[in-house]
Amino acid sequence: MKKVAIFVDVQNVYYTTNQTFGKNFDYNKFWSKATDGREVVTAFAYAIERGDPKQYEFQNILRAIGFEVKLKPFIQRSDGSAKGDWDVGITIDVMENAENADVIVLVSGDGDFDLLANKIREEKGKLVEVYGVAKLTAKSLINAASEFIPIGRSLLLN
Numbered sequence: 835m836k837k838v839a840i841f842v843d844v845q846n847v848y849y850t851t852n853q854t855f856g857k858n859f860d861y862n863k864f865w866s867k868a869t870d871g872r873e874v875v876t877a878f879a880y881a882i883e884r885g886d887p888k889q890y891e892f893q894n895i896l897r898a899i900g901f902e903v904k905l906k907p908f909i910q911r912s913d914g915s916a917k918g919d920w921d922v923g924i925t926i927d928v929m930e931n932a933e934n935a936d937v938i939v940l941v942s943g944d945g946d947f948d949l950l951a952n953k954i955r956e957e958k959g960k961l962v963e964v965y966g967v968a969k970l971t972a973k974s975l976i977n978a979a980s981e982f983i984p985i986g987r988s989l990l991l992n
Contacts, residue, residue: 839935840868840877841924842901843942847985850943850967857990864965864989865899868939875934877901878927880920882908921946932958940979941965945972952978965989 847859861879879901881893893903906920921944928938932954940947943966951962955978964971964979968986976982 836872836936837875837934838869838872838937838939839875839928839931840901840939841928841941842877842879843920843924843940843944844879844881845919846942846944847966850970851985851990854967854970855987855990857987857992859985860989860991861896861899861901864941867983867989868963868965872937874900876927876931878904878924880904880906880924882906884908925950928954932960935960937961937963939963939965943967943971943975945974948972948974948978951975955980 842861851857851859877900879896881889881903883889883905893905896903904920904923906923924940924942924947928940928950932938938954938960940951940962942964947964951964954960955962961980962978963981963983964975965983965985966975968984971982971984
């Protein structure tokens with residue numbers, strides 16, 4: 835049985851699925867597909883902390899599925915812009931957990947992860963599966979993956 839490590843960029847998947855389909859990502863369907871016939875060694879969902887009660891409910895759903903939820907505070911800058919991405923944190927966790935897994939599953943369309951996917955695939959010899967909304971996923975990330983699985987209607991809430 836192959837060992838899988840899962841890393842979900844919650845903000846990225848939320849915005850890309852809503853922008854493209856007007857629907858939310860179905861984490862239960864995704865979990866079922868990504869873990870089928872595999873042993874989960876670690877599963878992280880990276881989110882931004884906004885202190886919203888609905889957000890707490892969502893985070894508890896993720897925990898019940900099997901994810902460890904990692905939160906970073908939402909930062910509103912004085913110029914009105916906002917900050918709150920997990921790119922460095924995700925990268926560190928992938929590097930630290932790659933040795934324990936045969937397959938790395940990354941849910942994000944962010945092209946910043948192409949270097950990470952290449953390194954894990956080429957230097958660590960791991961399969962890298964990337965899930966993302968096809969038209970909003972960086973081509974460089976798609977090319978760096980061992981396999982790209984487009985998020986479509988089958989992975990969305992009805």
